[in-house]
Amino acid sequence: MPVPVVLFTSDLRLHDHPPLRAALEAADAVIPLFVRDDAVAAAGFAAPNRGAFLADCLADLDASLRERGGRLVVRSGDLVEEVCRVAGEAGADEVRMAAAHSRFATRREERLRRALEREGRRLLVHDAVTVAVPPGEVTPSSSDHFAVFTPYYRQWARAPLRAAVAAPRRVRVPDAVMGEPLPARGEVTGVSPALPAGGESEGRRRMTAYWRHGLDTYADTRDDLAADATSRLSAHLHFGTLSPVELVHRARRHGGPGAEALVRQLAWRDFHRQVLAARPGAARADYRTRHDRWRTGRTAEADIEAWKEGRTGYPVIDAAMRQLRHEGWMHNRARLLAASFLTKTLYVDWRVGAAHFLYWLVDGDVANNQLNWQWVAGTGTDTRPNRVLNPVTQARRYDPDGAYVRRWVPELEGVGAPAVHEPWKLPGPDRAALDYPDPVVGLAEGLERFRRARGRKDRP
Structure with missing residues (x-):
């Protein structure tokens, strides 16, 4: 045979x-x-x-x-x-x-x-196999793909899901076909110091632990930066050590707001794949162009380097970028803030940020990474393309005690909340004692520049 x-x-x-x-x-x-x-x-x-x-x-x-x-x-x-x-x-x-x-x-x-x-x-x-609902399985009547998530999700949630299959008990492999030695983690240089372990065994351990201790509160805590209450299963989904079909089935059986919120995130993952399958050029080009003339030149390059190094002077942004380098991962809320800051406050091309994320993120893939960056930049599927996330307001909301900031920006270890989110406003001697940079740009200045660039000077 x-x-x-x-x-x-x-x-x-x-x-x-x-x-x-x-x-x-x-x-x-x-x-x-x-x-x-x-x-x-x-x-x-x-x-x-x-x-x-x-x-x-x-x-x-x-x-x-x-x-x-x-x-x-x-x-x-x-x-x-x-x-x-x-x-x-x-x-x-x-x-x-x-x-x-x-x-x-x-x-x-x-x-x-x-x-x-x-x-x-x-x-x-x-x-x-790598998605729950394959691209093209649910489509609107007037197009080959959905360009807005909410109507996509309504159909996605009703789509039939295949049954998950059990792992085999025995697998026989002929001796005649030989392979080469397996690669080893230790052979790879330039790895983030706190990169998590990979593999199906680790993925299933994380899944089981999260179902027991995190899933029920996911809807309420997933945006809490300091709580670190997300599932951290994204890398396992990227490498396929966990099955999205199995995760959807298990979450639906578990039930509750937390499980529903997790299923919605899995649907976002499929949504981006159906967009990219229909419009593969969106991996590099604007899905919906805003005719941006992104900043270039020496000043822009200096801002980009400050952003990459976590030295922008905005603590929550710097915390996010330092977490990225240290763990090869970043909290999802922090990803939104870091991307908004680069593309809208600094007005730098989303492709610069997408490439940096794709280099460091262990869960980085073309569909999620590129299309999420486009969503934030306003060139993708977001129905509010000109929204700007204020890093100070967002930090106060999602890191009210400043614990996330102090975890990743030790220069601010002794600064309490809410001052930790705006250290440039500290009294003279207290500010002078900090080895921490001033903001690379004022938020009002960045917002005005963005509005002017998008031709929306008089719009909120």
Whole structure:
């Protein structure tokens, strides 16, 4: 009997893995394959934090397969060439994989399909593996995708969800097909000091713990910067060590406002993927142009560096940017504030911020990252494109005691709230004692510049 190949990409798990389940139902043995694709680095998608997290994920996947009698085959090079090579070595007549949604991934998938067909093999692609509701499954009557989240969510919530499938009890892998040594986290340089561990085992541990101790209060605490009460499951969703389908099912069974709020966030994730699938150019170009003439030049570059380094003089922004570098992750509310500050207060191109986030974020992917940046910049799907988030007002609301700021900006450790959010207003001697910069721009000045640039000088 031919041995099928199961190609793992961003679905690095055994629980709820339809391609693997289907392959095992059709054959006595399979080749679980992961290819370290050279094109990922060439396209600029490789980054130290994701490389280290990926190494954890592959090690954990291999260990789980070995517990079931199998192993993970890892190859490096061009993905299409390596998959075809492994299929030839195994005598496989088919390759199974999860559906892709970015332009890069869909083009790669099509190249693989053509290459396999030339060799007389089939590529079988499974939907709803890396998303709950695949792009194109729910659409408005007048377009190929939804451009506004609320009507999308109404249909998404009614869409049928496939059943989650159990992890296999046994996986047999032929000895003839060999792989290379697994990558190790320690081989990756430039990793954030507090980068979390990766892998399905860690993802399921986090999921279980959050369901017990965090989910019920999620709706009330998810914007609380100091509480750190979000699920922190985003990296596991990005690498597919957790299944979005399984998470939606579990949350709906659990019920309550917290579970409903979490499901809504999973719908946002699918929403961005259906936008990008329909408009792949939005990864680099404005989804809805505002004809911005973003700031450039030496002054803008200095502001950008201050933003990246967490030295803008606005404590909540600086705390967010320092958290990003230290953990490879940032609280979602802080992401909104940091993005609004760069694009609207500093009036810097959203692509500058998106590239910086994509380099550091362990959960950084093209759909969520680029389209969230466009949403904040007002060039995306936000129905209020000219809204500006005031960092001081937001900090007082979501970090009222200043605990988040003091955690990441130790220069302000001795400053109490509410003064910690506006240290430039401290009395002369107290301000002089702080090794902390003045604001790079006044909020009123930044707001006026943005309104003028968008032709809304007289508008709030």
